[in-house]
Amino acid sequence: MKRIVERIIESLFTVSGAISSIVIVLIIVFLFKEGFGLFSSPTVEKGYSLYINSRNQVSELNTFDITHIFDEKITNWSECGGADMLIKPFRFDEIFELFPEDDLEHNRELIPIRLSEIIAANPNIIAFLPQRFAPQNSEEVKELSIRNISISDFFGGKEWMPTSKPTPLFGVLPLILGTLLVSILAILIALPLGLGVAIYLSELASERMRKFMKPTIELLAGIPSVVYGFFGLVILVPIVQKGLNLSVGETAFTGSLILAIMALPTIITVAEDAMRNTPRTMREASLALGATNWQTIYRVIIPYSASGISAAAVLGIGRAIGETMAVLMVTGNAAVMPTSLFQSVRTIPATIAAELGETPAGSSHYQALFLLGCILFIITMIISITAEVISKKQHNKGL
Amino acid sequence: MKRTTELRKTVAAKLQQCVVIAIVLITLGACGEKSEKSTIRIKGSDTMLPLSQKAAEKFMTVDSSITITVTGGGSGVGIAALLEGTTDLAQSSRKIKFDEEQKLEDAGKHAVEAIVAYDALAIVTHPSNIVNRLTREQLEGIFTGTITNWKELGGDDLVIVPYARETSSGTYEFFKESVLANKNYVNGIMSMPATGAIIQSVSQTKGAIAYVGLAYVAPSVQAVEVSYDSGATFVAPSVENAKNQSYPIVRPLFYYYEQGAAETVKPFIDYMFSEAGQKLVAELGYITVK
Numbered sequence: 001m002k003r004i005v006e007r008i009i010e011s012l013f014t015v016s017g018a019i020s021s022i023v024i025v026l027i028i029v030f031l032f033k034e035g036f037g038l039f040s041s042p043t044v045e046k047g048y049s050l051y052i053n054s055r056n057q058v059s060e061l062n063t064f065d066i067t068h069i070f071d072e073k074i075t076n077w078s079e080c081g082g083a084d085m086l087i088k089p090f091r092f093d094e095i096f097e098l099f100p101e102d103d104l105e106h107n108r109e110l111i112p113i114r115l116s117e118i119i120a121a122n123p124n125i126i127a128f129l130p131q132r133f134a135p136q137n138s139e140e141v142k143e144l145s146i147r148n149i150s151i152s153d154f155f156g157g158k159e160w161m162p163t164s165k166p167t168p169l170f171g172v173l174p175l176i177l178g179t180l181l182v183s184i185l186a187i188l189i190a191l192p193l194g195l196g197v198a199i200y201l202s203e204l205a206s207e208r209m210r211k212f213m214k215p216t217i218e219l220l221a222g223i224p225s226v227v228y229g230f231f232g233l234v235i236l237v238p239i240v241q242k243g244l245n246l247s248v249g250e251t252a253f254t255g256s257l258i259l260a261i262m263a264l265p266t267i268i269t270v271a272e273d274a275m276r277n278t279p280r281t282m283r284e285a286s287l288a289l290g291a292t293n294w295q296t297i298y299r300v301i302i303p304y305s306a307s308g309i310s311a312a313a314v315l316g317i318g319r320a321i322g323e324t325m326a327v328l329m330v331t332g333n334a335a336v337m338p339t340s341l342f343q344s345v346r347t348i349p350a351t352i353a354a355e356l357g358e359t360p361a362g363s364s365h366y367q368a369l370f371l372l373g374c375i376l377f378i379i380t381m382i383i384s385i386t387a388e389v390i391s392k393k394q395h396n397k398g399l
Numbered sequence: 400m401k402r403t404t405e406l407r408k409t410v411a412a413k414l415q416q417c418v419v420i421a422i423v424l425i426t427l428g429a430c431g432e433k434s435e436k437s438t439i440r441i442k443g444s445d446t447m448l449p450l451s452q453k454a455a456e457k458f459m460t461v462d463s464s465i466t467i468t469v470t471g472g473g474s475g476v477g478i479a480a481l482l483e484g485t486t487d488l489a490q491s492s493r494k495i496k497f498d499e500e501q502k503l504e505d506a507g508k509h510a511v512e513a514i515v516a517y518d519a520l521a522i523v524t525h526p527s528n529i530v531n532r533l534t535r536e537q538l539e540g541i542f543t544g545t546i547t548n549w550k551e552l553g554g555d556d557l558v559i560v561p562y563a564r565e566t567s568s569g570t571y572e573f574f575k576e577s578v579l580a581n582k583n584y585v586n587g588i589m590s591m592p593a594t595g596a597i598i599q600s601v602s603q604t605k606g607a608i609a610y611v612g613l614a615y616v617a618p619s620v621q622a623v624e625v626s627y628d629s630g631a632t633f634v635a636p637s638v639e640n641a642k643n644q645s646y647p648i649v650r651p652l653f654y655y656y657e658q659g660a661a662e663t664v665k666p667f668i669d670y671m672f673s674e675a676g677q678k679l680v681a682e683l684g685y686i687t688v689k
Contacts, residue, residue: 046498047498047501048498067583070581070582070583071543071582071583072582091581092497093497130497130498130501132501159586161566161583161584161586162566163566163571163572164583165581174587233596233599233600234599237600237603238603241603241604247557247558247560247604247605247606248560248589248604248606248607249600249603249604250589250600328592329591329592329596332589332590332591332600333565333589333590333591333592334587334588334589334590335586335587336586336587344587344589346590350592353592354565354566354590354592355565355566357445357471357472357473357475357476359473359475360475360478360479360496360498360499361475361479
């Protein structure tokens with residue numbers, strides 16, 4: 001009887017283990033499947049195309065030219081390889097204002113006819129229209145050829161304007177750099193501080209002090225990140241702004257400060273555990289040889305626990321890179337290439353959190369956000385593998 | 400010692416299980432009861448969330464035979480849910496997009512639109528800013544990046560820091576269409592996740608400028624007068640000015656429902672247009688439709 005019960009329990013454990021592994025694998029497959037759909041999406045919004053007058057000799061435009069034309073930053077066809085004439089950008093909605101008397105909302109079959117009339121009448125036009133109402137079989141109308149979003153557009157692009165029309169720009173470089181900048185700076189601030197606290201707790205603090213401080217520090221990890229974000233926005237942002245006399249307080253630096261505070265508990269706990277694992281015999285041997293307390297810490301304990309300390313740093317980076325809410329609230333989220341620390345940046349997690357809710361499912365913007373998720377996944381995976389490798393290495397290296 | 404803690408743990412686990420089972424049973428029971436009651440699911444725009452929630456609360460006290468659930472997520476989410484049939488009513492702070500409508504029609508559905516309220520967008524700056532009136536052209540220049548210093552607008556020598564809402568929010572798109580004449584925002588504009596955060600940032604940044612719903616304007620920021628006729632008349636944002644249509648930056652707030660579900664949602668829509676519903680609209684700082 002007992003054996004049967006044990007068998008059942010064992011198989012239950014196996015099944016739950018198997019289920020969780022399968023779920024994780026499925027999530028990853030889903031993430032990558034959605035994300036890589038982006039590279040088979042056209043650069044112009046799905047279902048839409050660009051049309052010009054057939055007398056215009058331009059037949060292809062790159063993404064930036066299209067964006068700039070519709071922003072009226074490029075105003076002459078000669079700037080993108082055409083004849084010397086002004087560009088007239090035309091958006092689909094304008095047709096309802098041009099022909100109010102036709103009641104086009106209800107007479108949809110009239111739309112393509114009207115559109116081809118407009119394009120025929122304006123040799124300098126570029127029209128952004130849904131393919132469904134595209135003017136067909138018209139001698140006067142030419143469709144611009146559109147390529148798909150390429151890997152270099154995505155990874156090499158420097159502009160993130162996902163809702164720009166007609167051509168959304170998915171340049172992910174500023175987001176990746178922003179994420180790395182904020183996280184690495186956070187770790188540079190948190191690591192010395194965290195190590196100091198860890199040394200104090202493991203070597204210098206009295207047992208009573210330690211019993212009080214350790215839970216307090218671990219409590220820091222329990223504060224919801226929104227609260228950190230709110231604290232950052234209301235307290236840290238004005239301090240940074242006034243203290244450094246900047247025009248804006250929401251900067252990469254402010255984000256790093258908040259992330260540093262958030263990464264501290266991880267760093268302190270892991271590093272302190274590593275230091276306390278130093279065998280007592282080693283400590284005593286060092287002191288017996290006449291080394292001072294500080295020399296023991298510096299020459300014996302830190303080298304012995306080096307792997308634990310590096311693991312703490314790596315885990316801290318991991319915490320910082322994946323952090324969403326706090327960063328979303330204090331970094332200002334401007335998607336520009338970071339050139340200084342005192343400038344607003346946008347991170348990958350903040351982008352996903354802020355944009356996914358309002359994105360039409362299945363659109364190229366949606367896919368781009370999933371691809372950002374893949375990038376984040378790969379970065380954090382590399383980090384956890386590194387942490388694993390480092391903490392497995394050694395324990396008796398060199399000593 | 401160790402054994403007692405283990406024992407305690409198992410007891411706790413057992414208790415937990417019991418509680419979970421009880422909750423499941425209660426929910427199942429509740430579902431069973433609900434079959435007589437009809438339910439309306441509302442989903443979508445976060446801007447409209449307070450309005451729908453309040454209206455649903457009030458409505459359920461009036462008519463207890465209908466249960467209403469309200470969830471946010473964003474205008475896009477609401478309309479996508481309408482397409483999938485996972486909501487009865489989609490709340491949206493922007494007009495349904497042409498391709499969303501096409502998708503619905505492809506699925507054999509037809510979206511019916513109801514404008515239940517209007518929302519005026521106020522342009523706010525730091526209270527110390529001496530520029531207190533702007534034309535649409537100037538706003539376009541500020542948000543598309545051609546005007547970068549307040550001194551170009553007759554103010555102090557101070558860098559302009561424009562704040563926008565997140566790229567996919569309905570407010571962001573409405574502002575782009577109405578004020579920026581469909582041009583893109585300047586690359587790398589500061590964007591904040593919520594209106595509250597925008598107010599906070601503007602109140603502590605000297606050169607800041609941003610747009611928020613009229614209901615959010617607080618004493619910690621300054622609302623500027625706006626002109627849509629190149630500076631001939633400037634109008635201050637207020638409920639009266641929005642109502643008499645002299646204030647130009649006003650957007651409609653929509654409910655969309657599928658034609659087939661019209662019967663289900665009709666009582667709630669009727670309530671929204673009733674006197675009580677419109678009173679609620681006014682109380683929350685929006686502009687009534689009548």
